Amino acid sequence: MKKALITGASRGLGLALAKALADDGWSLLLTARGEEDLFSAAFDLNAEAIAGDVTDPAHVARLAEAAPELDLLVNNASDLGPVPLPPLAGLPLAALRRLLETNVIAPLALVQATLPALRKRKGAVLGISSDAAVEAYEGWGGYGATKAALDQLSHVLAAEERDLAVWWVDPGEMNTRMLADAVGPGEAASAPSPDAVASALTRLVTIRPQSGRFTREALAIATGARE
Template identity: 75%
Template structure:
């Protein structure tokens, strides 16, 4: 029987790299991202189902859940960096912080809620991508880090409430992605890990299916 995964933020970076790993292992994939053109190219490459849209849109979340009535793996990878250049908390625009919470915390929870029946039926797994900014006091990263800390605790509680599932909150470490380049500059980002290498470690985690918990990949 073929496994099915739903991956958000799948048009680039870690989401794309993981989609390639899973597709290579024969998984069926439902992929989403905001950029329709890039997502359609990825889906054509991998033979996946592409459903472009914004994960903060409840109607889009419902479309994703309907597209995966049988689901073994949900990967909440889509996230937003927030205001750039990264501002100190003393001057963080509160409306921008509310939007960041909606994208990085509320949207993953909404998708978990929408797909739980399918995940429970399959005794499946949830991967929530977090960050070392969730715990480290990095100047300028307070807004983003606070949302990732919230996602980690959400994951922690979910793992206790859904013992038949596997729930992993995964810190992938610094990767050479557009998001990191937006935060620290392209030159520094280029020295970070290749997302494909990190995705290989994440694929090994999914395959090994260890107990629920926090996982650092670098």
């Protein structure tokens, strides 16, 4: 049975992807900071769960120890930063450091910790990116900079670990709590559900195309969701 480790798995896209992979027969190791929601999800999906903060090196070590063989690492956990989203002129540097710890350093730490397990199974790494990584949206400078950094780390990882598949995916706007925090619940409610993206990501993992960056549109084409 194939095994996946998913961060930020208690809600939003992480939870939707966990459900989609479970339906596809995957064994799951789930992590998030919110214990109650995480353990509820794990119970429903018959999955293993380890609650904690991905910026904590001890937590990263526990996750790697719990997955000595791994087919898929999903770096989904993200921090949005202070809201309302401030312009760069008003972005607290301490907040930017926290964003970098969560959105860049923690994913790399998890890659480093799980590489032996991933190499053993010639597995895959999936990083959840954003169009804020490549577009200039007012207020999104801090978050976008971290996602741009994650994109580049993924790109280099793909060049260095050629036996692995490495994908960094911009899923577009989704009706999640993070989007609601950023733009308000009314606008977020009009965005697509994470379930459709999760279904496409599951097909991506199954088809296993070459490493690269995928937008929602490219993901749909690559996985056959659009003729």
